[in-house]
Amino acid sequence: MTDKTLENDVDINQVRLEIDRVDKALLNLIAERLELSKAVRRAKAGIRVWRPSREDSHVRELAAATQDTPGPLVSRIWAELMSASLAMQGPMKLHVALDGDAMSSLTLVRDRFGASIPTYTYPTASSALAATYADDEGVAVLPAPGGMQNWWTALGSEGAMPDMHILAGLPRTGQQDWPRAVAVATADIQPSGNDETLILSKADIRAIHEGAALRASSEQRQLYSLPGYFKDLPKSVKELDATACIIGVIPKPIG
Numbered sequence: 001m002t003d004k005t006l007e008n009d010v011d012i013n014q015v016r017l018e019i020d021r022v023d024k025a026l027l028n029l030i031a032e033r034l035e036l037s038k039a040v041r042r043a044k045a046g047i048r049v050w051r052p053s054r055e056d057s058h059v060r061e062l063a064a065a066t067q068d069t070p071g072p073l074v075s076r077i078w079a080e081l082m083s084a085s086l087a088m089q090g091p092m093k094l095h096v097a098l099d100g101d102a103m104s105s106l107t108l109v110r111d112r113f114g115a116s117i118p119t120y121t122y123p124t125a126s127s128a129l130a131a132t133y134a135d136d137e138g139v140a141v142l143p144a145p146g147g148m149q150n151w152w153t154a155l156g157s158e159g160a161m162p163d164m165h166i167l168a169g170l171p172r173t174g175q176q177d178w179p180r181a182v183a184v185a186t187a188d189i190q191p192s193g194n195d196e197t198l199i200l201s202k203a204d205i206r207a208i209h210e211g212a213a214l215r216a217s218s219e220q221r222q223l224y225s226l227p228g229y230f231k232d233l234p235k236s237v238k239e240l241d242a243t244a245c246i247i248g249v250i251p252k253p254i255g
């Protein structure tokens with residue numbers, strides 16, 4: 001059988017012409033999108049380039065708007081588009097320290113951040129965090145708090161890096177209750193529309209907040225998540241522990 005005719009009489013060359021047409025239209029749209037990201041950069045002069053809440057809310061809306069394209073594919077395609085947009089906007093860098101298999105760690109990072117952002121790897125979470133702290137547009141990708149991971153104690157009002165925040169979970173899609181890795185940066189904590197707020201506290205806030213979950217423990221303090229976005233610490237938590245503070249937000253994974 002030649003390439004020309006398929007068993008069911010569909011002309012493959014005709015279909016390929018249609019694919020060419022769609023791809024050219026996509027290319028033009030990508031070029032238009034990249035131009036718009038330059039305009040966005042000009043509009044946000046002086047503020048951080050990476051806007052994780054905007055990325056996650058946008059990808060969630062796109063995934064919800066289609067029946068035909070699976071959520072993980074929508075997430076990966078827009079990770080690449082946003083990666084190119086970010087690379088065009090400024091000198092963002094990723095500082096990655098993930099344990100386990102290097103290939104699956106790299107896949108995790110690529111699926112969320114695309115391939116256009118320079119990526120550096122570190123042997124420990126604390127060295128990646130320190131490199132990020134010294135880099136105005138840096139983003140750390142670290143193992144999610146829990147188990148032996150206690151780097152998160154450096155965040156929060158009494159920590160060494162109080163203006164660093166947990167701002168995204170990786171992977172972005174799936175059914176998991178807690179991410180495998182998180183992204184940390186000095187950007188503001190903003191809502192994505194479906195989030196969990198992360199609270200550092202010495203007191204057990206599960207007693208006063210239904211839905212609060214203990215995510216990680218160190219000798220001195222615990223990390224809890226509360227369903228929803230809280231701009232300010234709930235008064236009830238403040239009353240229990242005056243030093244408690246919000247250290248980030250994790251958008252719920254896109255199913």
Ligand SMILES: O=C(O)C(=O)C[C@]1(C(=O)O)C=C[C@@H](O)C=C1
Binds near residue numbers: 037
């Ligand atoms: O909305 C912005 O602030 C943008 O810079 C655009 C854009 C995008 O390409 O959609 C790029 C990077 C941000 O992290 C979020 C979104």
